[in-house]
Amino acid sequence: MWSFSNIANSIHEWLSNNFNPTWTIIIEMVIAGVAVISLFALLGLVLVIMERKVSAWMQIRLGPNRVGPKGMFQSLADTLKLLVKEGLTPGGADKFLFNLAPFIAMIVAMLLMAPIAFAKDFQLWDLNIGVLFVSAVSSIMVISILMAGWASNNKYSLMGAMRSGAQIVSYELSAGLSILAVVVMTGSLQVSEIIESQRNGWWIFKGHLPMLIAFVTFIIAVTAETNRAPFDLAEAESELTAGFHTEYSGMKFALFFLAEYVNVFIVCAIGATLFLGGWMPFHIGKWEGFNHVMDYIPSSIWFFGKTFFLIFLIMWFRWTFPRLRIDQLLNLEWKYLLPISMINLLIVTAMAILGWHF
Amino acid sequence: MFIKKYIQEIWGAVKSLLKGMRRTGYYFTHHKEIITQQYPDNRETLNLPERFKGEVVMPHDENNEHRCTGCQACELACPNGTIKVIFKNELNAEGKKKKAIDKLVYHLELCTMCNLCIEACPSDAIKMAQTFEHSVFDRNELTKILNNPGSKIMDGVE
Numbered sequence: 001m002w003s004f005s006n007i008a009n010s011i012h013e014w015l016s017n018n019f020n021p022t023w024t025i026i027i028e029m030v031i032a033g034v035a036v037i038s039l040f041a042l043l044g045l046v047l048v049i050m051e052r053k054v055s056a057w058m059q060i061r062l063g064p065n066r067v068g069p070k071g072m073f074q075s076l077a078d079t080l081k082l083l084v085k086e087g088l089t090p091g092g093a094d095k096f097l098f099n100l101a102p103f104i105a106m107i108v109a110m111l112l113m114a115p116i117a118f119a120k121d122f123q124l125w126d127l128n129i130g131v132l133f134v135s136a137v138s139s140i141m142v143i144s145i146l147m148a149g150w151a152s153n154n155k156y157s158l159m160g161a162m163r164s165g166a167q168i169v170s171y172e173l174s175a176g177l178s179i180l181a182v183v184v185m186t187g188s189l190q191v192s193e194i195i196e197s198q199r200n201g202w203w204i205f206k207g208h209l210p211m212l213i214a215f216v217t218f219i220i221a222v223t224a225e226t227n228r229a230p231f232d233l234a235e236a237e238s239e240l241t242a243g244f245h246t247e248y249s250g251m252k253f254a255l256f257f258l259a260e261y262v263n264v265f266i267v268c269a270i271g272a273t274l275f276l277g278g279w280m281p282f283h284i285g286k287w288e289g290f291n292h293v294m295d296y297i298p299s300s301i302w303f304f305g306k307t308f309f310l311i312f313l314i315m316w317f318r319w320t321f322p323r324l325r326i327d328q329l330l331n332l333e334w335k336y337l338l339p340i341s342m343i344n345l346l347i348v349t350a351m352a353i354l355g356w357h358f
Numbered sequence: 359m360f361i362k363k364y365i366q367e368i369w370g371a372v373k374s375l376l377k378g379m380r381r382t383g384y385y386f387t388h389h390k391e392i393i394t395q396q397y398p399d400n401r402e403t404l405n406l407p408e409r410f411k412g413e414v415v416m417p418h419d420e421n422n423e424h425r426c427t428g429c430q431a432c433e434l435a436c437p438n439g440t441i442k443v444i445f446k447n448e449l450n451a452e453g454k455k456k457k458a459i460d461k462l463v464y465h466l467e468l469c470t471m472c473n474l475c476i477e478a479c480p481s482d483a484i485k486m487a488q489t490f491e492h493s494v495f496d497r498n499e500l501t502k503i504l505n506n507p508g509s510k511i512m513d514g515v516e
Binding site for chain 2 (some may be wrong): 054058059060061062159316317319320321336340
């Protein structure tokens with residue numbers, strides 16, 4: 001049957017037959033890099049049009065409907081427009097840091113792609129501390145935002161960056177704690193083992209109520225970490241014009257914009273991997289026939305389906321909830337999410353030790 | 359009790375957030391409720407909401423009679439001097455002089471469609487029309503005279 005891992009294996013075989021091992025590795029790395037970059041471009045296009053359509057329908061509007069069938073090429077047209085625009089660097093800005101910041105944002109997003117399993121046996125790098133790697137690298141994101149805000153030499157940018165710093169640093173805690181809940185259950189940090197442990201049921205079903213609480217906490221925390229509404233204080237159009245990317249234009253702005261959407265994809269992919277079983281099909285106990293039908297659906301479709309469901313959920317939040325004030329934001333984290341996820345982790349640990357899950 | 363209040367707060371928050379999500383989810387799945395008009399495409403079948411305000415007009419009946427007494431309430435109510443009432447003296451049936459409007463001048467270019475003149479009018483002589491394609495090449499065309507030429511006041515309107 002057709003699958004991503006077959007394609008990857010046949011490419012690897014062909015390369016090892018025609019080149020020596022060093023060149024094989026180099027060419028494979030180049031192919032992986034090109035694949036990741038094209039996935040980025042595709043994700044940017046798809047997620048922007050998805051966001052605009054979802055927001056339109058939730059606000060009883062029609063959304064883009066002129067470019068292409070039902071407006072589906074709108075984001076392509078916008079990208080072309082951004083490509084030909086001038087990337088202006090303000091006179092008072094710190095030129096080096098200002099131009100470096102968008103690339104750091106993109107590099108972080110690219111690094112985060114490494115441990116994600118897109119399909120069965122299809123993963124760039126199955127390192128044994130995959131989940132730790134993700135939560136460690138995603139905190140570098142805040143550096144690019146602070147860098148952009150500081151180097152712009154603009155009060156709005158700086159305020160946006162500072163807010164974003166406070167927000168990401170505090171929400172990282174509860175995101176980490178809810179990831180830990182899954183790690184405690186699985187007993188491993190490796191992404192492939194976490195997925196394997198969900199063969200007989202996803203953690204959100206197997207882990208009863210505590211896992212559900214961990215999932216909700218995770219979704220709230222990652223919404224805050226990716227700076228999306230209702231936690232979009234870093235941009236806050238009505239207060240700070242556009243926050244840390246006020247001064248950016250052209251392709252440098254587009255890189256920030258793309259990094260935001262790719263980050264949304266990545267956190268949703270992580271959420272799908274940890275709580276919804278990654279590429280594992282949906283199985284119900286002893287219903288053999290049903291399980292066989294579910295197995296027939298390719299693993300990549302399962303993964304992308306779950307991920308896009310979570311992305312839709314986050315978009316739903318964005319277009320429903322009002323933005324929080326900075327003190328409300330920090331209250332929510334330190335008074336509610338953190339204590340709840342700590343107690344939850346304790347319960348999950350007890351469950352794991354006593355074996356109170358399926 | 360502190361813990362009870364804490365849990366109640368969380369419960370209330372989750373409930374109200376889910377209520378909001380239910381509403382937007384309903385709109386997301388019910389595309390028939392979309393209120394946006396595809397304007398240039400459906401120009402013939404445009405379906406404007408009832409309270410849409412396009413411009414001020416003065417309705418006349420089939421005898422070319424209007425209801426305006428010239429009380430100037432609209433002129434006084436207007437915040438930016440859009441309406442100007444010009445009077446003339448008219449002889450009524452008994453040969454007495456009576457004040458009546460000669461022209462009710464309306465400057466569409468100044469109007470903000472605030473509806474205050476319509477609310478101020480005691481005899482319902484003016485109302486808001488739903489026309490909105492007002493662009494012209496000469497701005498003099500935007501100064502309109504609302505009463506028809508040769509029109510007079512309806513009987514019984516004081």
